Amino acid sequence: MGRFSKILGAESPNYVRDKQGHDGAETVADGPESLIESVKDTPALAKKDRRKNEAFSSPEDRAQALESQIYLHGKLLDEIDLSTLEGLSESEMRRHVSVVIRDLIAKENRTLNRDQFNELVSGIINEMVGLGPLEVLLQDDSVSDILINTHKQVYVERGGELELSNVYFASEEHLMRIINRIVATVGRRVDESQPLADARLLDGSRVNVAIPPLAVDGPLVSIRKFSKKPFTLDKLVEFDAVPDGVAQFLAAACRARVTILISGGTGSGKTTLLNALSQSISHKERLITIEDAAELQLQQPHVARMETRPPNIEGKGEIRQRELVKNALRMRPDRVVLGEVRGEEAFDMLQAMNTGHEGSMATLHANTPRDAITRLEQMVAMGDMKITPEAVAGQIASAIGIIVQAQRLSDGQRKITSVAEITGMEGAVIQMQELFNYTRTGTGPENEVIGEFRATGIRPKCLHEITTRNIPIPEGIFEPKVLPIGRIYEETIAERIGHDE
Numbered sequence: 001m002g003r004f005s006k007i008l009g010a011e012s013p014n015y016v017r018d019k020q021g022h023d024g025a026e027t028v029a030d031g032p033e034s035l036i037e038s039v040k041d042t043p044a045l046a047k048k049d050r051r052k053n054e055a056f057s058s059p060e061d062r063a064q065a066l067e068s069q070i071y072l073h074g075k076l077l078d079e080i081d082l083s084t085l086e087g088l089s090e091s092e093m094r095r096h097v098s099v100v101i102r103d104l105i106a107k108e109n110r111t112l113n114r115d116q117f118n119e120l121v122s123g124i125i126n127e128m129v130g131l132g133p134l135e136v137l138l139q140d141d142s143v144s145d146i147l148i149n150t151h152k153q154v155y156v157e158r159g160g161e162l163e164l165s166n167v168y169f170a171s172e173e174h175l176m177r178i179i180n181r182i183v184a185t186v187g188r189r190v191d192e193s194q195p196l197a198d199a200r201l202l203d204g205s206r207v208n209v210a211i212p213p214l215a216v217d218g219p220l221v222s223i224r225k226f227s228k229k230p231f232t233l234d235k236l237v238e239f240d241a242v243p244d245g246v247a248q249f250l251a252a253a254c255r256a257r258v259t260i261l262i263s264g265g266t267g268s269g270k271t272t273l274l275n276a277l278s279q280s281i282s283h284k285e286r287l288i289t290i291e292d293a294a295e296l297q298l299q300q301p302h303v304a305r306m307e308t309r310p311p312n313i314e315g316k317g318e319i320r321q322r323e324l325v326k327n328a329l330r331m332r333p334d335r336v337v338l339g340e341v342r343g344e345e346a347f348d349m350l351q352a353m354n355t356g357h358e359g360s361m362a363t364l365h366a367n368t369p370r371d372a373i374t375r376l377e378q379m380v381a382m383g384d385m386k387i388t389p390e391a392v393a394g395q396i397a398s399a400i401g402i403i404v405q406a407q408r409l410s411d412g413q414r415k416i417t418s419v420a421e422i423t424g425m426e427g428a429v430i431q432m433q434e435l436f437n438y439t440r441t442g443t444g445p446e447n448e449v450i451g452e453f454r455a456t457g458i459r460p461k462c463l464h465e466i467t468t469r470n471i472p473i474p475e476g477i478f479e480p481k482v483l484p485i486g487r488i489y490e491e492t493i494a495e496r497i498g499h500d501e
């Protein structure tokens with residue numbers, strides 16, 4: 001009983017603000033009707049609420065029903081014996097909580113319609129086993145990122161743009177409880193001595209937590225939601241993120257084991273592109289993925305996934321990407337896929353790419369393909385290898401075939417803004433040629449970016465790898481011109497390049 005009240009506190013059941021930004025708790029004091037309004041703002045609940053509103057004949061009825069709901073929520077805290085719920089499945093728990101609520105309604109002689117009843121049950125279960133107020137956002141498929149800036153404020157990203165959501169937490173303690181529930185699933189906890197943590201939600205969403213004293217005003221949580229159905233290359237073409245011809249060329253290069261590096265800023269769509277490209281890898285190959293927090297969803301039957309381990313509280317037991325890359329090479333991979341290359345593992349990854357693991361892939365934070373090379377050079381230098389800068393450049397030039405640049409434009413659109421090929425070395429300098437690019441040509445009425453994709457007119461060296469394997473690429477794709485966007489063919493890219501060799 002005690003623990004239950006601790007989890008819920010004497011808090012309002014819906015941590016959702018109304019349009020004016022008032023807290024749910026305050027709105028209740030203002031008048032219950034406005035709480036109904038505030039719940040209606042949440043897209044996931046919109047349909048349900050429309051029904052609910054129809055169910056009430058007058059504002060008085062609505063007010064009364066809502067008052068019941070809030071009263072019952074408080075009352076429930078005293079009635080439920082939490083220990084009886086432990087170890088139950090969610091549906092059993094729902095049944096149990098429903099019974100208690102039903103009894104309570106009868107005892108109190110109150111009325112609640114079906115939607116309100118279900119909502120009350122869900123709210124309570126979310127607090128107990130789920131992530132409380134966050135559940136609404138996690139279930140909303142239009143939300144891609146959730147950014148919690150202290151318990152008072154939660155931003156979300158929808159369609160590439162950030163907006164303030166109407167969700168909030170009752171207090172810092174409430175948020176900390178939810179945070180510790182998140183990190184506990186990966187066997188960690190956060191406190192003053194361990195104020196930073198990476199974790200993963202059960203659905204695969206990636207989470208980063210920073211709490212005071214590092215976070216100045218209160219806990220900060222960033223969640224990259226796991227896309228239930230990862231984008232295919234065809235979907236990216238439909239979204240005008242890349243022209244059809246370029247997407248088919250990249251898929252063909254990937255199939256032909258040209259090593260591809262995906263470069264881009266934070267949230268520019270690197271992981272999405274990596275997932276999509278992986279579709280074109282032959283199903284006969286064995287892939288090993290290495291990530292800090294596993295989020296890749298490769299489309300292959302034979303994928304071995306590995307994840308790094310942070311140090312424990314005593315600072316021991318850390319397993320870094322570098323060790324995993326080295327270990328992966330003893331696991332007979334055909335290709336190694338590194339979620340993000342960030343440091344010393346760059347050297348081992350390049351070696352792998354140069355020694356029979358062609359077609360390996362990685363993403364990296366950089367603003368241009370040229371910048372990506374500089375970053376790689378710096379990363380190898382960080383690994384204190386006794387190797388000259390020229391030798392490093394040589395390794396990079398022979399390891400990497402293509403660099404694809406992903407970018408999030410100012411209006412939130414994500415696009416492939418450049419595809420460049422590494423052609424070799426001239427002296428100590430890596431030579432590169434751009435095959436395709438995206439150029440902004442104007443601004444639309446809603447401030448949207450208008451631009452065009454162009455082929456530069458250069459035929460890539462790696463074309464040989466592709467054509468000798470009889471992998472088709474579109475006619476005339478490298479001729480200098482503006483490339484058409486959108487789906488051109490009935491057949492998917494995967495169908496066009498063939499499923500297997």
Ligand SMILES: Nc1ncnc2c1ncn2[C@@H]1O[C@H](COP(=O)(O)OP(=O)(O)OP(=O)(O)O)[C@@H](O)[C@H]1O
Nearest residue numbers: 144227239241265266267268269270271272273414
């Ligand atoms: N072309 C696209 N159109 C629309 N949404 C996209 C596109 N590409 C990616 N997204 C969405 O953008 C978000 C960020 O994508 P992704 O995780 O691939 O970025 P990232 O560059 O790997 O980010 P990070 O640097 O944080 O790892 C995801 O929610 C994804 O679904």
Ligand SMILES: [Mg+2]
Nearest residue numbers: 270271272363
């Ligand atoms: Mg990523």
